[in-house]
Amino acid sequence: MRTPLAAAGLVALGVLLMANPLFLPVAVGEPDPAYTHTVQPVGEGSVAGIESPASDEVGESNTSDAVVAYDDLDPAARAAFDRARDAPEGGFGVEAPDERVDSLSYPTDPTLGDGLLIVERDGERYEFWTRTVEREPGAVVAQRVVLQPVAFLVGFLTIVAGAAVGLRGRLGAE
Structure with a gap:
């Protein structure tokens, strides 16, 4: 038995x-957020599911409104853009909320205009991603x-x- x-x-x-x-x-605790900045050249095809603004075939549609001239960026945003573009991994992250750039948004799910900017610098267009990444404890x-x-x-x-x-x-x- x-x-x-x-x-x-x-x-x-x-x-x-x-x-x-x-x-x-x-x-056992709250998520630990990090704030990332990533820059990459705009490639052929789409950016975040939207037809690429780099393409001349798109015309002057609403995607061209999303293109921001590098000189129009806030000085802190330009510094973050340059730092991310020059980083070996194509980006960088910060831990503290006060280290973020005030003029940029940091959503958890970026969209064009909110966490994703198309920046034109010296005739080249770049995707400039800013987002909040919630890491687990x-x-x-x-x-x-x-x-x-x-x-x-x-x-x-x-x-x-x-x-x-x-x-x-x-x-x-x-």
């Missing part, structure tokens, strides 16, 4: 451990990277152990 109960207990514990993504991670990341995979593996091994105990009890009874 104890063997089937032990096997069922091990299988139940294993299932609970394998289902850990349903109850982990527990939110370190404890949540640790839970997802370490705790969840380990709990899943231990749960799988516990189910295997429960099956082995159940089979051993069944085979020993015969």
Whole structure:
């Protein structure tokens, strides 16, 4: 009688451990935002799902209204644009809200005119992206990277152990 109960207990514990993504991670803090600035040349095709303003075939439509001359940018925005364009990765990020440029918006989901500007400088057009990236607290990341995979593996091994105990009890009874 104890063997089937032990096997069922091990299988139940294993299932609970394998289902850990349903109850982990527990939110342990507010998201930690970062503010990114990215610059890249406008390519052929589309910018954020909109026909590229770099194309002369577009004509003077509403996308041409989204093009901002480099000299028309606020001095702080020009400095951020230059820093992002000159960065080896094509951009940079800041941590503190007071390090953001006041004249730029930082949405979590940029759209043309709100977090995405087409900047024309020296005859070239660039996409200038500014956005807020919400990063999860370190404890949540640790839970997802370490705790969840380990709990899943231990749960799988516990189910295997429960099956082995159940089979051993069944085979020993015969």
